[in-house]
Amino acid sequence: MKVLFVGTGLIGGSFSLAMRAGGFLSEAGGYSRNPANLDRSIALGIIDQKFDTLALGIQWADWIILSIPVDVISKQLPGILDQLRPGQVVIDFGSTKGKICEVVADHPHRAQFIAAHPIAGTEYSGPDAAFATLFEEKLMIICEGDKTAEKSLASFKKVCQGLKMRLELMEAKAHDRHLAYISHLSHITSFALSNAVLDKEKDGDIILELAGSGFASTVRLAKSSPEMWAPIFMENKEMVLEALSNFLQKAEDFKKMLEENDASGLQNFLESGRNIRRVIN
Amino acid sequence: MKVLFVGTGLIGGSFSLAMRAGGFLSEAGGYSRNPANLDRSIALGIIDQKFDTLALGIQWADWIILSIPVDVISKQLPGILDQLRPGQVVIDFGSTKGKICEVVADHPHRAQFIAAHPIAGTEYSGPDAAFATLFEEKLMIICEGDKTAEKSLASFKKVCQGLKMRLELMEAKAHDRHLAYISHLSHITSFALSNAVLDKEKDGDIILELAGSGFASTVRLAKSSPEMWAPIFMENKEMVLEALSNFLQKAEDFKKMLEENDASGLQNFLESGRNIRRVIN
Incomplete structure (x- = not known):
């Protein structure tokens, strides 16, 4: 199977490496608005041609x-579907699903589209951040799977399972609601x-020295790509x-x-927050 | 050296295990308001007697x-200092330092006290969470070290260095300010x-399934002990x-x-937040 990766960064790049490792790829092509990424992706073995x-x-x-x-994705997807021959399949890996499903809801080639989100x-971001095992034991959410042709959906599911992913079907609205709370x-x-911290702590050495106190963990996601995240929000x-x-x-x-020195209120607030340990080990 | 650990949970318990592993302990004693913790600490080899x-x-x-x-600590420290013989040393590992230093500022035995905070x-919490290598390559902050007798401070520093810790002297107020931003x-x-998430997501399975999207990392600290944290705040x-x-x-x-669809404002907000990657790798 020949797969075109539109975007060959952390997610697209890792999926290509994983498909290749799993024997699902005959050839990988790449397209990007950023040509430097494509050359880098060829050098890293993510794609064979651009x-x-x-x-x-x-x-x-x-x-x-x-x-x-x-x-x-929302902007280009209808135009991409316009160009499809029978048998071709388009899959999107966007972190929101409602609007993307909406813009192609009535497209004549809707059955050739799979709305997916690998959790x-x-x-980190870019081709250099990609690695073949990123998706192992992770969840692939598929939205509105009933609008995709059965055969195409089955072959996508087979690849995901070959990559050791779990599958879950979800309504697009439910997906966006859950992700708003649990990810966004x-x-x-x-x-x-x-x-807030960078505003007040001008001395990076102090931040670094004290980061082990829990800060590093809570602030890790702030290293994520603004180019990907501003549109998600x-x-x-x-x-x-x-x-x-x-x-x-x-x-x-x-x-x-x-402010009100409400010790028992604070205690209750922390106790109820701590219940998260019953869910996430 | 005979060391009494008042509190033998994650921090006290780990320090005892580390001191023992480093050959700094002849005997470890324990005292706790919770007798069950002491029996468990004896079983785990954290203390020898209660x-x-x-x-x-x-x-x-x-x-x-x-x-x-x-x-x-703030409440009991003056009474503990009252009981000291010459040569004995009291060290506190509290996460705030201002008030603790204040309550013993004019105590006649102030020189026998070391205000410390291991970062x-x-x-997790309790004796079962303790392990001997918790402090390796970590920072030990000492506040108002000039108020402690030189010899006592030197022997504490020697133990910390023996445990492979880095040392930093800091004013108590500066400590509390930095920690407020970077830890509290x-x-x-x-x-x-x-x-917020537990209120809206009643289905724990969904939270668990989507936790890999970043949530687990940002919410990890909510598992911390309310008994320790309410007083810190x-x-x-x-x-x-x-x-x-x-x-x-x-x-x-x-x-x-x-709300105002200010795309460039959002982009700038994310870009400036992302600068944290220049500080924490």
């Missing part, structure tokens, strides 16, 4: 995998925490704002209890 | 190491995030409130930009 235009790549490929910012990643919100608090705006408002209310509750 | 009263333990020991909630820990604030955002109230207010302002800035 295409100068997206159209040439689409013409060549059996599968087309989109691992690019979600706003670019895997690191705080975590990224916002990390970026906000980083900004905007595409999932409504749910992200709801999650953020709920978080801010909790933080304000804590602040008020501390 | 004392029924703090006074009996103090009488027996050369060094007394306090690893208990900071409000209990090490995990989200991280714990508050973790607890608040956990509460209250003892460092002023600095914690300042840090929390600055964080809340950043999060509100983000919210406003998202």
Whole structure:
């Protein structure tokens, strides 16, 4: 199978390496708005050849995998579906699914599209961050799978299982709501925490020395790519704002209890937060 | 050297195991308000014997190491210093230092006290969480070291270096300010995030499945002991409130930009937060 990777960074690049390692790839092609990334991807063995235009790549490929910012997916997906021959499949790996599913809901080639989201990643980005085992034992969420042709969906599922991934079907709205709380919100608090600390602590050595106290863990996600994340927040705006408002209310509750020396209130707040250990070991 | 560990949980227990492994201990005694912890600590080899009263333990020991909630340290430290013979040393490992230093500032035995804070820990607590290598390559902060007798301070430093720790002297106020931003604030955002998510996501399986998306990392500190942390926030109230207010302002800035679809503002916010990668690798 010939696969075109549109975007060959952490996610697309790792998927290519994993498919190759699993024997699912005959050839990998790449297209990117950033030509330097493609040359680097060839050097790293992520792709075998690059295409100068997206159209040439689409013409060549059996599968087309989109691992690019979600706003670019929403914008380009209908045009990509327009160009498909029968049998070709387009898969997107965007972190939001509602708007992407919406823009192609009534497209005549909708059955050739798979809306997917691999729950895997690191705080790093670009082809150099890619590695073949990123997806092992991780979750692949597929949204609105009933709108994809059965045969195409089955062959995608087979590849995911070959990559040792678990599969879960989810409604696009439910996906975006869960991800707003469990992923997008975590990224916002990390970026906000980083900004608050960098504003006040001008001495990087002090931050580094004290980072072992828990800071490094809570701020890790702030290293993530702004180019990928700004569009995620905007595409999932409504749910992200709801999650953020709920978080801010909790933080304000804590602040008020501390201001009022409400020891038992604080204790209860910490105890209830600590219940997360019953869920995540 | 005979060391009395007042509190034999994660920090005190690990320090005892490390001192023993380094050959610095002839005997370890334990005292706790929770007798079950002492029996467990004997079973785990953390202490050799337990004392029924703090006074009996103090009488027996050369060094007394306090690893208990900071409000209990503030309350009991003057009374402990009252009971010291010449040559005995009391060391506290509390996460706040200002108030603790203040309550014994004019104590006649002040020179026998070392205000210390090892920057090490995990989200777990109790004797079972203790392990001998917790402090290796970590930082030991000593506050107001000039108020401790030179010889006592030198012997404590020697033990820390023997445990492969780095040493740093810091003013108590500066310590509490830095820790408010770089440690205490991280714990508050973790607890608040956990509460916000647990409120909305009633299905623990969903949280667990999506936790790999970054959530687990940002919420890890919410597993920390409320008994230890509520007093830290209250003892460092002023600095914690300042840090929390600055964080809340950043999060509100983000919210406003998202509400107003301010794409370039969001991009700048993420870019500036991402600068943390220049400090923490």
